[in-house]
Structures are given as structure tokens and as C-alpha cells.
Amino acid sequence: MRILRRNLTAYGFLCVALFCFTVFAWYPMVREFVLSFQRTDLINPPEWVGLDNFKAAVADPAFGEAWLNTLEFTALALLCGYAVPFVVALVLNELRHARAYLRFVVYLPVMLPPIVAVLLFRWFYDPGPGLFNQILDFLHLPPLAWLDSSSTALISLVIVSTWMNMGSATLIYLAALQNIPPELYEAAELDGAGIFKRIRHVTIPQTRLILLLMLMLQIVATMQVFIEPYMLTGGGPENATVSVVYLMYQFAFSQMNYGQAGALGMMLMLALLVFAAFQLRTTREDQA
Amino acid sequence: MRRSTGLLLVTALGLSATACGSGESPQPAASGGAANVSITVACQPAKTAPNDRKAWDEDVAAFMKAHPGVTVKSTDQQPCFDPKTFGPKLAGGQMETVFVVPMTNYDDVIAQGQALDITQYTGSVKNWNDLRADHRELLTKDGKVYGVPNVHYSVGLVYNRALFTKAGLDPNTPPKTWAEVREAAKKIAGLGAGYVGYGEYSGGNTGGWHFTQALYGRGGSVLTDDGKKAAFNSPEGKAVLQTLHDMRWVDNSMGSKLLVGWESLMMAMGSGKVGMMLGAPDVVTDVVTKFKGNVDDYGITGFPEAKASLSGGEAYMINPKATPEQAKAGMEWIDFRFNTVGKGRFDFARGKAIGNPVGVPDNAVYGDSPTGKALQEERVKNASLPVENYQTYVDAAAIVPPKAEPPHAQELYAILDVPMSGVLSRKDASVDELLANAETKANAMLAAKG
Numbered sequence: 001m002r003i004l005r006r007n008l009t010a011y012g013f014l015c016v017a018l019f020c021f022t023v024f025a026w027y028p029m030v031r032e033f034v035l036s037f038q039r040t041d042l043i044n045p046p047e048w049v050g051l052d053n054f055k056a057a058v059a060d061p062a063f064g065e066a067w068l069n070t071l072e073f074t075a076l077a078l079l080c081g082y083a084v085p086f087v088v089a090l091v092l093n094e095l096r097h098a099r100a101y102l103r104f105v106v107y108l109p110v111m112l113p114p115i116v117a118v119l120l121f122r123w124f125y126d127p128g129p130g131l132f133n134q135i136l137d138f139l140h141l142p143p144l145a146w147l148d149s150s151s152t153a154l155i156s157l158v159i160v161s162t163w164m165n166m167g168s169a170t171l172i173y174l175a176a177l178q179n180i181p182p183e184l185y186e187a188a189e190l191d192g193a194g195i196f197k198r199i200r201h202v203t204i205p206q207t208r209l210i211l212l213l214m215l216m217l218q219i220v221a222t223m224q225v226f227i228e229p230y231m232l233t234g235g236g237p238e239n240a241t242v243s244v245v246y247l248m249y250q251f252a253f254s255q256m257n258y259g260q261a262g263a264l265g266m267m268l269m270l271a272l273l274v275f276a277a278f279q280l281r282t283t284r285e286d287q288a
Numbered sequence: 289m290r291r292s293t294g295l296l297l298v299t300a301l302g303l304s305a306t307a308c309g310s311g312e313s314p315q316p317a318a319s320g321g322a323a324n325v326s327i328t329v330a331c332q333p334a335k336t337a338p339n340d341r342k343a344w345d346e347d348v349a350a351f352m353k354a355h356p357g358v359t360v361k362s363t364d365q366q367p368c369f370d371p372k373t374f375g376p377k378l379a380g381g382q383m384e385t386v387f388v389v390p391m392t393n394y395d396d397v398i399a400q401g402q403a404l405d406i407t408q409y410t411g412s413v414k415n416w417n418d419l420r421a422d423h424r425e426l427l428t429k430d431g432k433v434y435g436v437p438n439v440h441y442s443v444g445l446v447y448n449r450a451l452f453t454k455a456g457l458d459p460n461t462p463p464k465t466w467a468e469v470r471e472a473a474k475k476i477a478g479l480g481a482g483y484v485g486y487g488e489y490s491g492g493n494t495g496g497w498h499f500t501q502a503l504y505g506r507g508g509s510v511l512t513d514d515g516k517k518a519a520f521n522s523p524e525g526k527a528v529l530q531t532l533h534d535m536r537w538v539d540n541s542m543g544s545k546l547l548v549g550w551e552s553l554m555m556a557m558g559s560g561k562v563g564m565m566l567g568a569p570d571v572v573t574d575v576v577t578k579f580k581g582n583v584d585d586y587g588i589t590g591f592p593e594a595k596a597s598l599s600g601g602e603a604y605m606i607n608p609k610a611t612p613e614q615a616k617a618g619m620e621w622i623d624f625r626f627n628t629v630g631k632g633r634f635d636f637a638r639g640k641a642i643g644n645p646v647g648v649p650d651n652a653v654y655g656d657s658p659t660g661k662a663l664q665e666e667r668v669k670n671a672s673l674p675v676e677n678y679q680t681y682v683d684a685a686a687i688v689p690p691k692a693e694p695p696h697a698q699e700l701y702a703i704l705d706v707p708m709s710g711v712l713s714r715k716d717a718s719v720d721e722l723l724a725n726a727e728t729k730a731n732a733m734l735a736a737k738g
Contacts, residue, residue, distance in 0.1 A: 041400030042375040043375075060736075061703055149713055234493075235492075236491035236548060237713040238713070
């Protein structure tokens, strides 16, 4: 009883956290699961339709393109969004001057509301007076269609996404780098290790857990890409930027087909769960 | 003490979270007696349009005075109808008693039981029989009426008269054929960098929507008569895409930027550097009032070589959860504000006095019925705009047969965005291939929908 009373505040906070998770995270997930097996107009009682919503989602003409685009976006975003912040963090960690200022500059895009950042890039990508084509013109290079060509639209979205999100990843990597005991670097230097050997044999092994965690988080986040295609391309041109979540949005709010949207959402959640389980298992085996 | 404070804080946070998650249900006033009723009505003008809002509020006050016991509360969500929030608002009890629905969504809303059967209340609209019969038909299913037509228009060619003059074209003889459209577009694009002869959508379902407009204009159809197969892979469909492809890549008269979503082309048109676009008369009103276009610069003419015109418009509907008293009061509001010559939205004299653009033939919901003629007289009498700029459209609209949107319009528009963006983004795009692919996808979608 005494112990219970001593921890009363902690239990109180725990209850609020559990309540919030239940209402805003777990209940919607359960609701979506149920919804994916129903046909509903949100007014009349829903009708159970078995796997019809899943079949309809798979049969949609954009289903395959959406998954392929999402996987391609994830791969490209990982290539840029995983490596670039790590390299930036390494450079920031080595700097002796203007460290705080540069850290602020790197983090600045994260503080911009995503919608503002995306609209900024809409102007950058404008094929006429846009910043990027002006730069290409200055360098005597031919202009690019950026968002207006099916061959460059997806990579253009990856650039926006990387710019918007690299600040957080950089700071996390930086924190991990600063936790590496300096003696390890000193010992490596005494052994004659150069910068690349120090990164390979000290930095990467010491930050491995953070790197693996960030890998999982970034894949989970980038697989849910939505705001970039929604704001910049409308899924085009020629469906080149339709993502799974954008297609879900189309099902629910353009076609008013909430059950089909729910079914696609369940498929995405399942794919991410399988990936996360596989990744966690691999990490655990590594540690053992 | 510290523990108690923490607990208090936790309780307060918990209560706040609960409050945030709760919704407010609409409550009929029902403060005794059948006459006492409270309704909510959508589409009050935004605070950024203070004159229109004041006029609306005056109408609400006048209506309540004329209908003792009825309380009207307005909502000013913009746009009035938002498909993203429509279903959730209905489900959450947040939907207004009287709400507006665009023609594109009639079938879905009615089929899903999201509008009240108002057959017994149509007598509340005194000019009901003068409303276009073909539009009323779109709102009638199995003999039951689900909405009051509010706006009706057909598609024409909106053009910038100032650019026509600048390019050496006569703004009083706008293009009548697609060949003339191409020639005019080339001359306007030739004015210099940044000038676009002809603007067109390519994504966000607007590409497919405008493809349908152009297809209907050329006499084609999106679906077969039984609605079970795609019919757009036709000579008319190919002509639509081929013309766009050639204007974009051979004539270079369409600019280099893909236009995605409704605002993109409207913004470009308002900038005064786009010569022509497909659109209804409300495009002129919106370009002037929302996108800062100069009112004297814009004209509208009939659709080139038109064989049919995609109908557009909107209707007012009643919340299916409304009580009979609320439904009756809601219908009386619709009659008072939206269907009385010389009152509410048809008080053109007031519109002119507060600086609204009056004179655009942006609503043919009463057709050429006696009410329609009376409205047109009032509109011309109080015109603040050069009505002669729209006369060729009015003449053409009277003889071009209207054609309704196909079933599953949004799904089809999403599919048709692809060929539209294809011809506008790739010089080597094959029209035949794009249409064949879209046809396969559309047929698969239609088969899945049954």
C-alpha cells in the first residue's frame, strides 16, 4: 500500500499515457482493422464484406505502381537520407569552430512546417523561373523537367524529403558520435589508423545500434510517404509518384471508399510489421 | 503536497485529452412547440469577403424574422463541400442541416444514404417546376428527390481578351474550331517567355475531368451506354490527346509546366499570361474574385465544334439526420436565400452595390423558364461587367445538349489523368498506347465495381 502511494504520481502519468495511446493510436488501429472487412458510408450500419476490400484494393489499376513507387522511393530516400545525415554528423563532430551555428542550420528545415518546405520546393522546381533551373542555366547546363517528367519526378520528391528530414537524423547521429570514448580514437591513431580506418573500425562499430535503429525508423517513415506527392505532383505524371499512402488517401477521400482504404492500410502495416520483426530479430542475433 | 499537485496535473491533462476527443452533436432547438427549431446552414461567405458575409447575415436575419421560431446558425467552412471531411462530418454529427454537394458527388452521396429524401418538401421551393428538369432528374432516384439544384452550367472556352488584342487577334471573334484554337494559342505563346497560349490540367483528377469535357465536346463518351465498358479509346478520345500533344510539343503553345489541381490553372489564368482554357462561366468569376484577374480582360465563348457539353453544378441537400421540422425549415431557407428572384443571392442590385461581379452568365439552373428569363433580366439590368463579353457563350450554351458525368467519375478521372499527363510531359508519348492502357485499367475497375 505504501509502495503504491509512493508511486501514485507515476501511475497517474502512466494512466494518462495509456489513455492517450489507447484513444489516439491503438483504438484507430483496431478500428481500421475492422473497417477493412466492412463496407461503410459512415452513416448506415456497416456491412461485412469479408475480403472484398482487399481484393478491390489489389485490383485497383494503381496498386502495383503504388507499391513499386513506394519501394523505389524508400530505397532512394534511404540512400540519401541515411548516408547524408551520417556524413554530415561526422563532419560536424570533427569541426572545432561554428559548431553550434552549423548544427542550428542543419536542424532548421525540421522546424519549418512540412507544407511550407514543400511549397518552397515547388518554386525551386518550377521549370521556368525556378531556382534549380536557374542554377543549371548559370552552369550552362540544360534545364530539367523535375516534377514534370516521369523519369525525374520521384527523385525530385526524394530530394525534398531528404532536405526536410535530415536535421533530426543528423542530431541523433551526432549525439551517438559524441558518446564514443575519445581514447578509442587515440588508440587507433597510435596504431596508425587514418580517418577512413578510424570510421570503419571505431565509429561504425560504436554507433552500430543507433545506425540499425535509425535504419528501421527511416524505412518505416519513408514507406509512409504522402505529403510530397500530395502537394507537389498529385501522384503524376503518369502515376510515377503515386505512393501507397497517397492511394489510400484517394480511396478514402476521393472515392469515399473507406473500407478499401483501410484494407490497403492493413497491407502496409503488415508489410512494415514483417520488416520490423525481421530487423529486430537480425539485430538480436547480432548482439548474441 | 508535491504529489497532490502532480496528481492534479495528471487529472487535468486527462480531462483535457478527453475533451479534445469529444465531438459536439447538433441539437435541434426543440424548446417546446413544433415551430421552434434550430438549423445550421453551410456556405456562409468567409471573413475575407466581408461584404458578401454581411449580405448573408442580413439574409439570415430577414429569414428568421419572416419565420418566427426558426433559428439559423451559419457555418463558413471553405470550400462549402470538401470530400475529405464530408463523410466524417456526417458520421460525427457535425454536418450542417443544409449543405451543398457538387454534381460530381450526387450519385455517391445519394447511393450512400447521406442525403434526406425531400420529395414531400419540394413544394417549399416556390419555383421548383422552373428548375431545369434534366438537373432535377440527376437528383431523383427511384422516384425520390434528394436535392434542390442550385447551380447549373455547361463548359465553354474562357479566354483572355487583353492577350488576344496584344497578339493581334480579334477578341470579339474568339475561336470556333480546334484549328482556330491552335492558331490563336501559337500567336499568344509567341508574345514572349512566360506566355501560355492554352492551359490544361494533368493531375489530381482534374486532368481526367478536363479530358472528359473535351471528349464530350467532340461527341465522344467515357463509357458505353450500359456503363459497363470504357468507350474513350475512340477517334474522339485520340483527337483530344493528339491536339494537346501537338500544341504542347509541335506548337510549344502550352508552356512547360504541368498543372496539377484546380488552383494551378486558375492561378495561371489570373496572372494574365494564359490565353485560353476550357471552363464554365464561374471560372471568370473565380479568376476575378479569388485570383485577382482583371474583370475586363476575360471573356467566355462556346466550346469549339461542340456536340455536347459536360454539365456541371451543385445542389443543396438536407442532412439525413434532420427532424421533419428541421428539414422543412431548411427547405424554406433554400427557397428564401437561393431561389427567390430579387432576394438573397439573386438580389443583383445589392450585389452590384457591394462590388460583386454581376453579369457573368454563371448559373443556368432555371434555364429558359419564366423564372430563368426574369433572372436574366435582373442580371443584365444590374450588370457591373461587360455582358457582351459572354454573349457568344450564352448563344452556344442554349443549343449544345448537356451530358452528365459518367458513373464512378472520380475513379475514371484518376485513370484518365495518366494519358493527360503522358501527352503533356513526354514528347514521344504514344496516344494509342496511353489510351489502350487507360482502357484496360478502366475496364478492370468497372469489372471490379460490378
